[in-house]
Amino acid sequence: MTIYTSYVQLTDLPDGFLELNSNILTEQERIYAAAITDWLQQSEWCCGRILLRYLVASAYDVPVSDIMIHSLSSGQLVAETPIGQVNVSHSRIPGVWAGATARAFPIGLDLVDVADFPVDVNGAAVSADAWATLEALAKVTQRGLDWALSAACYPVDGLLIAPSGERYRTAILQNLPVDVRAVVLFPVEHTCDVKDVDIAAKIICYFNE
Secondary structure: OEEEEEEEEHHHOOOOHHHHHHHHOOHHHHHHHHOOOOHHHHHHHHHHHHHHHHHHHHHHOOOHHHOEEEEOOOOOEEEEEOOEEEEEEEEEEOOEEEEEEEOOOOOEEEEEEHHHOOEEEOOEEEOHHHHHHHHHHHHHHOOOHHHHOOOOOOOEOOEEEOOOOOEEEEEEOOOOOOOEEEEEEEEOOOOOEEEEOOHHHHHHHHHHO
16 A cells, blocks of 8 residues: 655745646635635635645545545544545645645654754653654544543654554655654554655646646
8 A cells, every 4th residue: 555745845836836726626615725814825725725735636546626625523634536535634834835645644744943952852852753642643533632532642663553552554755854853653554655746846747737
């Protein structure tokens, strides 16, 4: 099985990217974005939702306009596509976005700025990799960061045991700048390869046609 991932520096997007693609956002997404008062954060949030569609479109060869993103009752983020439902997760820090998608199982992804770490958590220093892992665990389980922090569940040799006893594999995204980390978590019973998808190059080629 394959987990498809992508990393984009938002400054690399072509001029007009948001304006050209804003029509694929749902009404609910537009309402949520409108509540973000900072214009730059609002723009980057919208770009993140659009980029997630581009990742799914590139991974499964479906049209961007035919992808609907929503949350299940469990809280897991999914994309409805012409080939069925796929699991997705994404994360954003100022100027940077990363996403991941898998068809057969839930995933969690988190992206962090290394300059913000280590952080103190209950008197213990937590590194960038560890924090991203805990945030990814909170996303894949939908149980929240406080729950993820409730036990010493840091990964050993790529295996993480959650506070509940559930086990997850960890994968650190490759080919990222040294100042950021991105971690993907998925259930241990699945053996996967992680494949990078250069959606930024696809977008730029589309704009240059």
